[in-house]
Amino acid sequence: MPTYRAPVKDTQFVLQAVVGLDRYANLPGFADATSDTVTAILEEGAKFCENVLAPLNLPGDQEGCARHADGSVTTPAGFKAAYDQFVAAGWGTLTASPDYGGQGLPHVVGTAIAEYLSSANMAFSMYPGLNEGAQAAISAVGSDAQKRTYLPKMVEGRWTGTMNLTEPQCGTDLGLIRTRAEPQADGTHRITGTKIFISAGEHDLSDNIIHLVLAKTTGAPDSVKGISLFIVPKFLVHDDGSLGARNGVVCGSIEHKMGIHANATCVMNYDGATGYLIGEEHKGLRAMFIMMNAARLGVGVQGLAQGEVAYQNAAIYARDRVQGKALGIVANDNAIPQAASKADPIIVHADVRRMLMDGRAFNEGARALILWGALQVDLAHKAATPDERQAADDLIGLLTPVIKGYCTDKGYEVATAAQQVYGGHGYITEWGMEQFVRDARIAQIYEGTNGIQAMDLVGRKLGLNGGRALRAYLALLAEMIADAKGDARLATLAGGLEKAVGELQAATMWLMTNAMAKPDNAGSAATAYLHLMGIVALGHMWLVMAQASHAALDTGPGDRDFYEHKLITARYFAERFLPDAGALRRKLEAGAEAVMALPAAAF
Secondary structure, three states, X not given: OOOOOOOHHHHHHHHHHHHXXXXXXXXXXXXXXXXXXXXXHHHHHHHHHHHHHHXXXXXXXXXXXXXXXXXXXXXXXXXXXXXXXXXXXXXXHOOOOHHHOXXXXXXXXXXXXXXXXXXXXXXXXXXXXXXXXXXXXXXXXXXXXXXXXXXXHHHHOOEEEEEEOOEOOEOOOHHHOOOEEEEOOOOOEEEEEEEEEEEOOOOOOOOEEEEEEXXXXXXXXXXXXXXXXXXXXXXXXXXXXXXXXXXXXXXXXXXXXXXXXXXXXXXXXXXXXXXXXXXXXXXXXXXXXXXXXXXXXXXXXXXXXXXXXXXXXXXXXXXXXXXXXXXXXXXXXXXXXXXXXXXXXXXXXXXXXXXXHHHHHHHHHHHHHHHHHHHHHHHHHHOOOHHHHHHHHHHHHHHHHHHHHHHHHHHHHHHHHHHHHOHHHHHOHHHOHHHHHHHHHHHOOOOOOHHHHHHHHHHHHOOHHHHHHHHHHHHHHHHHHHHHOOOHHHHHHHHHHHHHHHHXXXXXXXXXXXXXXXXXXXXXXXXXXXXXXXXXXXXXXHHHHHHHHHHHHHOOOOOHHHHHHHHHHHHHHHHHOOOXXXXXXXXXXXOOHHHHOOXXXXX
């Protein structure tokens, strides 16, 4: 049975050294996020995730969700009781507005807990995660009456939310949706159509499910310009907030999936269901993207989370599993090979160390990037001046596809390498490693495939506002690198990051020169460019963490092992990750000619 321990100490380090949470105490919500409060939240969250959710992960995956003849769905054994504990403890209220029963804490604190939830039980974490996304959309574009009706119960967790976009004939190309919304005399709409791949579309955890549904109104343009967004509750809600009749929406079936079996991914059939327009008519896609952008950052967390839990279990296994004699003596190590033994723990083997170090370097760097990105979300709404809010919004807009795409690609790689550490045992269900791999795989696909994220970065984000966000980020990096180069101890990392930034700048110039004349150049280069920016973004985080680690060691007392280990991992990142930037640049500069040369019939 796999295990999980929330990385509380590393999270605290990132919140202090990278995010600098204490520096924002003057901003709304941050004053309550004192060091003691955040520590208590992290520690209690760790206990809940380790002791309640993690033990349900493997059996929940094996049991899965069950659909019944009446269209109702039950989650695996233990999930309802765990969700009731989640609600009773107020975990879903952490970052929600106090206006609707939330605690109003910074988004970055909630993101830290979201990692723990997803590592412990990714399928479970999706139920409250989707609820938060639905709340974000209602908060942004809903009427005051809609907010009063739905948000208090959703924040509490007694009601949950979903997003309904995909249909059998359309995924990314939402202009092809066929779900119709017919206006009624009372101002409501009758929603008719079929949605697929709806995570948490039906379940037994909450009293009501508030579906946010994209549909086209009668006479609307047959394109993305004709899409509207509707609130379609599972149970209609009376004026006093009590539940009324069952609405005309039912789960037609549960998808049979590769992973996340304990989350009910449903085909949802809408048969004249009562829906309420949210936001402006024909502006539904804009409203839905509020939810999707939040979800994309959450999916980036899932990539990290699966990489982290897989790495933890692989490290435990590598310390225990005895196979083969070491090639040499590992100095200063409690796993020193014994001359008289027939075999040694596999952690003494360099190639096993390589896989573990790849995972460690990615996980710690990604945690820093994701929490720093979450801070930008906070600052985009709460920073003191309009310029500061705009700067933060620019940065997180630029980095959202990187966090979603790069962190899920690498998280899946880390999970697969962790499975490899186990050898044949990693392929056996009872060890839990193959579940981490299966669960991690979906994060590369949903909320916009990673290829779409790469095209969003290259085709839209780079040139947005005349390239303002990228210019600002490059200036931030240049200032950091120049400062770090004054410390000889940071020379390898700072110099490697400087080279990687140079590769990113050269790749950007190549795209500016070649993508307009031949759009396929942008398409063929996009994924390599996203990964190149991902390496640079993690390098940025590692430079900040290395500076903080040296500063902590210089001050004397403290957990010296923690900071020294952090510096060794930073060196590993510099030597083993940053050099890939040059190869990625060369790949993208090869252009689209060979990519597009074969006729379609040759495939």
